[in-house]
């Protein structure tokens with residue numbers, strides 16, 4: 001009897017039935033107002049992070065689709081799509097977003113950011129036959145937009161797509177621009193260039209009364225080599241003036257990535273696209289864009305690793321500034337993450353304290369290469385979800401099954417206290 005009474009009390013304290021399901025083997029409970037959700041969706045095809053801000057505004061950061069073909073060489077990469085090869089990554093991402101927004105009768109992506117113009121972040125049209133009514137190829141972000149309305153897209157090139165050189169010959173960007181034009185005309189899509197130094201480009205879309213209840217800040221740290229100074233909306237250029245450079249040594253696509261930090265209460269999150277910070281092959285010093293960015297970041301609770309944890313990323317200066325408690329590795333290639341990157345992450349010399357690392361899609365080749373560090377990774381495959389509690393003081397990390405669409409919890413960690 002006493003046990004039954006206690007159980008009833010337990011149910012009463014827990015509230016809605018869905019809250020009960022926060023356990024391994026059960027689907028992740030639906031998002032509740034006040035929570036900040038950051039879903040790192042694993043399709044095996046590149047980056048896709050879906051964020052629900054605590055008042056309900058939604059943001060998709062990237063929608064990769066390499067389609068198992070290397071756009072540089074047109075050769076197969078033989079990386080299977082998760083959960084299956086029956087659909088393309090863009091459609092799986094759309095499914096994931098729809099399921100996450102199942103509380104909403106009219107699911108919408110309020111903002112989408114394309115950090116830079118590579119296939120594993122936006123989708124390649126190479127060897128894809130699916131087309132929309134608008135004539136463009138459906139891949140990555142253009143396919144997501146086929147299934148869910150996107151209200152506004154921010155990227156590094158709008159409206160002329162000319163930095164550092166005109167992108168007219170790029171089939172990925174051309175296809176994407178056909179998608180933008182058609183969506184602007186037929187679906188009232190708005191497009192903006194992401195500008196460093198601003199904190200008013202990603203804001204609440206909810207009405208007054210709702211938005212004040214759970215305030216968050218989203219700071220644009222860098223794009224195209226323009227880096228926020230930390231004061232007002234001022235920026236400086238970490239890249240030399242193009243006039244002084246030969247076109248062959250212009251900034252590369254990765255270095256131009258969109259970089260941002262978001263804050264909810266005392267919780268902080270950093271995402272740097274594919275920026276690099278470790279010089280290779282005699283590169284000039286300005287190719288290290290992580291070091292300039294490290295001067296304006298605050299320590300964070302969670303970092304999405306730069307450039308998938310490839311060997312040219314995550315330098316010691318940035319790590320010492322960010323001091324992430326949680327590192328999320330958006331891995332999809334045999335070189336993700338590099339053993340030396342894990343060495344830096346787990347080194348007690350860069351910063352003190354515990355740290356947990358989660359990988360979304362570690363390939364077998366990568367497991368061999370990072371063998372010694374493997375036991376230290378909390379996950380090697382799955383959707384990695386950071387769920388921040390109302391107010392931002394605590395958060396949890398969930399690893400969800402990516403082999404089917406159950407979204408069942410494989411493992412959960414925390415609660416962690418925001419620093």
Ligand SMILES: [Zn+2]
Nearest residue numbers: 118120121274
């Ligand atoms: Zn990438």
